[in-house]
Amino acid sequence: QVQLVESGGGLVQAGGSLRLSCVASGRSISRCIIGWFRQAPGQDREFVAGTMWGGGTTYYGDSVKGRFTISRDNAKNTVLLQMNSLKPEDTAVYYCAAANVGRFMPRRVGDFDSWGQGTQVTVSS
Numbered sequence: 001q002v003q004l005v006e007s008g009g010g011l012v013q014a015g016g017s018l019r020l021s022c023v024a025s026g027r028s029i030s031r032c033i034i035g036w037f038r039q040a041p042g043q044d045r046e047f048v049a050g051t052m053w054g055g056g057t058t059y060y061g062d063s064v065k066g067r068f069t070i071s072r073d074n075a076k077n078t079v080l081l082q083m084n085s086l087k088p089e090d091t092a093v094y095y096c097a098a099a100n101v102g103r104f105m106p107r108r109v110g111d112f113d114s115w116g117q118g119t120q121v122t123v124s125s
Contacts, residue, residue: 002026002098002114009094009119012086018121020081022096029053030074033099035112036081038092038121047107048094049081059105064090086123093118 008020022034035050049060049070058070069082079096097112106112 002029002032004096004098004114004116006094006096006116006119009121011122011124014086014088014123014125016086016123017082017084018086020083020094020096020119020121022079022081022116024077024079024098028074029072029077029079029098031101033101033103033106033112034070034072034079035097035099035106036070036079036094037097037109037112038090038094039118040092043092045095045109046092047109050105050107051079052105053101057105059107061107083121086121088123088125091121091123093120 002024003026036048037045039045047061051058067085072079095118096116098114099112
């Protein structure tokens with residue numbers, strides 16, 4: 001099973017940017033689908049972005065489309081989430097997760113097998 005560690009969260013003003021990193025260990029992520037999710041207090045965990053194992057296919061949740069960009073570097077076992085034009089409603093704990101190859105563009109929490117511990121993102125108005 002792959003282990004995931006997120007970093008890069010913090011406090012930023014509305015309109016600003018942050019870049020989150022997800023570093024994997026234990027095995028290569030080259031054959032994994034990697035997703036980013038977020039969870040605000042009292043709310044369900046929400047799909048944010050995903051990248052298929054080859055990296056050529058990326059997909060996004062409607063609330064972040066056009067503002068967030070997911071990318072991966074399989075050689076470094078790392079996935080990045082560039083977040084621009086941040087809004088207060090983007091405030092949440094952000095998690096990266098890995099799913100085994102065999103699914104196509106998964107978006108549900110239950111589709112992912114391994115999770116990181118999360119990193120807090122706070123956007124002030």
